[in-house]
Amino acid sequence: MSRLETGVPVPETEAGGSATQPPAPPASPPALGPVELARWAWRQLTSMRTALVLLFLLALAAVPGSVVPQRNIDAVRVRSWQDAHPSLTPVYDRLGLFDVYGSVWFSAIYILLMVSLVGCVVPRLRIYWRALRARPPQVPRHLDRLPQSRRFEVDEDPDAVLERARRVLRSRRYRVAVDGSSVSAEKGYLREAGNLLFHVSVLVVLVGFALGQLLGYKGSVITIVGQGFSNSLSQYDDFDPGSLFDPDQLSPLSFTVDDFHVSFLTSGPQMGQPTSFDAPITYRTTPGARPRHHDLAVNHPLDAGGTSVFLVGHGYAPVVTVRDGHGQVAYHGPAVFLPQDSSFASFGVVKVPDAAPEQLGFEGLFLPTYGFTMERGPFSQFPDDLDPVLSLVPYHGDLGLDDGRSQSVYTLDKSRLSTYPNTDKALGPVKRIKLSVGQTVGLPNGDGSIRFDGVRRWVKLQVSHSPGKDVALAGVLVGILGLMLSLFVRPRRAWVRVRRDGPDGGPGDGSGARPGGGRTVVELGGLDRSSGGDLSGEVDEIERLVRGDPTAPDQDPQHVEHQTQEEHA
Amino acid sequence: MTHAQFAAFSDNAVMFASIVYALAFLAHLAEWAFVRSLPLPAVAEPVAVGAGGGLARAAARVDLADRPDAPAAAGAHGRGSDEDRELRVEKLGRIGLSLTILGCALHLAGLVGRGLGSDPIRVPWGNMYEFTLAGTFGVALMYLVLLKRYQLRWMGVLVTGFLVVILMLDQLELYQDAGPLVPALHSYWLMIHVLAAVIASGAFAVGALTLVLFLVKSRAVQRGTLQPRGYLARLPEAVALERVAYRVHAFAFPIWTFAALVAGPIWAEYAWGSYWNWDPKEVWAFITWVIYAAYLHARATAGWRGKAASIIALVGFASLLFNFVGINYFFGGGSLHSYAGG
């Protein structure tokens, strides 16, 4: 380790301090008053090391959200996870593990990181502003201690060499300052600018993201084809508002789902995979507006004045008619069944609270293309509705809808319901009904009948509004630009010092030109201030140009390669 | 050609690509095996090795007569036979490189054939087999692209070995027949997103391999166990390895930023109706991004530079790989995907 550290050029300190790094904080708090303590804490918080630790913590804190189901992503999975882990649930709930990205500790980390970022960027902006207007730093006394340095002699007059050095550096887009017998030059100011731009844009992205999280909303609704939707809270199946969301903000959008098309691969190894689906809708942005049409498809959402509608899923809604024990139609209509797998075998229930004398319920599978084997029982061979069959278990008793507790429309509360015994025990203990389209089957004991009238489809739509997404996008794009400047621009400094050697060949007094005898000694030093630095090529090139001759610098016996010595130190 | 013929062509191309990579691997292996018996080339030219000169260049330039310790180091071998061996090493290295280029061309043909082999034609990354095919192609491509700039030929043996193993596993374990994409993947943002991710991942892989070599070499140097001959000794100086790795990471990071934080969210916005869903795959892309940002920070922080920073970057690569498998789990399985399941 230590060898490595000495091996890596550490230019910052040698070249008279760095503009990019905040000073390293002292290791322990000074035993001083509250003001000093606060200042110490602030320096700690805005140090590079703290930023590093906070970045790590952020990465670490994001992990549980990818493992534990999250409430605002998949509430259903959260509930089933909680059912499966009753003892862990209260602990996890306390820790906010079902809503990691909204939890106190996650917020604390990124807020600290942002505070640290501001605390880090603001002083750097000031320093940068000053550096932009400052002259390139003066020649270090010992040019030969720089990671790259050269020393050579030429015959020309020192002033001429100095002037040429100035021009060479200028034409290589260095900012130069001539100071007596030396030239200082610096370039690559855009690196720090890019770095600052990047860090500021991190803040901008966060603001854009926060706007969406606080003021936006996202809701989803299952709509049976032919039915309509109007944008109000009561219409949603689930709704996830931002914490500052106000229901009055819901735009007065309304639409009807006119149709739904889906096609599946009918052959080949991926048989049954959907190839396309889309749903033509008619919508109005305000109740009085002219109706317009849009073809909703995956990757083709509707954007109606900031409110977006997406097609995120589809499924079947078998239409059934249930008659009760008195022969009255107690239920008629489509019931939404939720697909269980890619074959669209779908699970659902039909609740018939109006049936008399007892309430009726049905639970079971909808199979769009019926198949049956002894091992598997009934299953769906294909996702399209080629041979739709309903396979239901009928229940009778009390649906539990009257005690005021809310119930999912997709499950039956069976605590006060009973099944019918099967007449043929070989088919299992419980009575099960199999229905094809158009069929009617009577229930035992004259409790009524159920008829499978037909199949309709539903689409799952997601309606969302996320303000600030343009801000976030612009922020990331600008951030990438800044990042590229920061990573690819190489800030460099170069110095040239020229003096006349004494006529005896000994070292001169450094007072500059002494016309008449001796040679002109040129010292050249270079410093790469980026962290990927390797400056030898650039310094070689400057040397060649300052010499004013095209010969390769390698041929000079005086050529000193400090790079070499460094790497073997 | 019909779609089926293209698909068959693709399978053959991928098989041949793996075979050619395997031959390239053997050539590089032989290169290093020969090097084992050779003394280190002239120490007077370390700049060429350290500052970008490849093994081959430094080796080819050796004049053993100038070496102060030549007789001792050359051991029992005569001067002539060592020169012969240096030449042979150089030749083997070149053969390895040429084979890698050929393998990469076949690999590309396999990918293109895969796209043409699906009806309708599509981008060749829609399932786990294809993601792995594209990902390994990214590694090969980035190695070749960066090779010239950073003189990476000494990595050949590792890169080709890696490619052979992963491609074989891909064909044996993950193979799926060509077919169309699920509708969620019908988006040109998908193409841009995956392309950027594949390029960035390929470069990150090259950077990670370099860092592993850096860690191994600097450890050997530190413990004084570095042998005067053999693979490790011929690698560039530890400092130069670390620098190359940094530059490769610096190249990859903005591309990854674009893939994970621009193209991905735009596509998600179209496909899911929300640009950031904290879906596990997004979370891990974000985690990977944050870890690499931490690496860049660490490298600029005194006391972290070198070993500690490198380990952070390797952790970043681990999370990248984990996410790669994760992505495939969600998209490759089909049935787990919300679109296929409704």
Ligand code: HEM
């Ligand atoms: C959300 C938080 C942050 C992210 C994502 C982030 C990301 C980055 C990245 C990617 C770089 C690399 C650019 C380069 O090497 O030139 C960088 C550099 C830098 N960051 Fe941050 N940063 C964050 C917070 C901070 C904070 C809080 C500080 C203050 C201590 C800070 C100070 C710096 C400095 C000084 C550099 C330049 C390092 C160099 O000279 O190479 N950053 N940051």
